[in-house]
Amino acid sequence: MPANEKDLKVYAGLFEHVKETLKENGQMLNCDETGFINSIGTAPKKISYKEFENLEGEAFLSCAFLKFFQRLPLDEEKEKCASLSKEEILKYLSNKASYSIRGIELTDCTYKVKPGLRGKILGKASVVASSPKLRKTAKKMPAGIQNKIRGTFR
Numbered sequence: 001m002p003a004n005e006k007d008l009k010v011y012a013g014l015f016e017h018v019k020e021t022l023k024e025n026g027q028m029l030n031c032d033e034t035g036f037i038n039s040i041g042t043a044p045k046k047i048s049y050k051e052f053e054n055l056e057g058e059a060f061l062s063c064a065f066l067k068f069f070q071r072l073p074l075d076e077e078k079e080k081c082a083s084l085s086k087e088e089i090l091k092y093l094s095n096k097a098s099y100s101i102r103g104i105e106l107t108d109c110t111y112k113v114k115p116g117l118r119g120k121i122l123g124k125a126s127v128v129a130s131s132p133k134l135r136k137t138a139k140k141m142p143a144g145i146q147n148k149i150r151g152t153f154r
Contacts, residue, residue, distance in 0.1 A: 011040055031072050032059040039066030045102060049109035053086075061089060069098055087111040 015036050019029045038052045039062075052063040061081050065073045073081070081089050090106065090113045093099060100115045138149055 008037055008040070012037060030075075030078075031062045031066075035059040035062035035066065038063045046105050046107060048107050049090075049111075053110075060086060064089060064093055068093055068102075068104055069096075087113075 012033060015029075015033050019033075022029050034055060035052075035058070038055065047067050052060060052067065055063055058078070061073055061078065065071060065077075081092060084092065090109070090111055094104075094106070094113045094115050106113050138146055141149075
């Protein structure tokens with residue numbers, strides 16, 4: 001449910017306070033205020049593209065990450081998406097395992113954005129990885145094999 005105007009002013013004030021405090025301590029907040037404000041009130045699985053379609057550049061990327069994954073993009077993710085169009089960014093995000101795991105549905109979108117094969121496979125693999133039977137079996141294996149299994153699911 002979207003926040004009301006009064007709540008948005010409070011969130012904007014908090015955002016500005018955190019940004020200034022970080023700046024005073026020699027750190028920076030890797031998020032645009034518009035992206036942050038647009039991510040407020042996001043339903044966990046059903047996300048309307050219309051809420052952030054007018055954003056551009058880093059604000060669009062930050063808002064999409066906050067809406068989909070409740071986190072900001074990592075530096076390498078920012079670099080990867082820097083030269084991509086909005087459609088390509090959405091396809092990149094939908095191909096992440098956490099998109100499939102969370103069962104995210106992007107509504108009101110002009111682009112066809114569905115989890116790709118990689119995203120579907122990683123989503124299914126995460127279900128297998130959390131299986132108690134698999135954990136029991138893996139614990140009985142030598143440490144080298146256990147490490148290879150862990151590396152597969154990272």
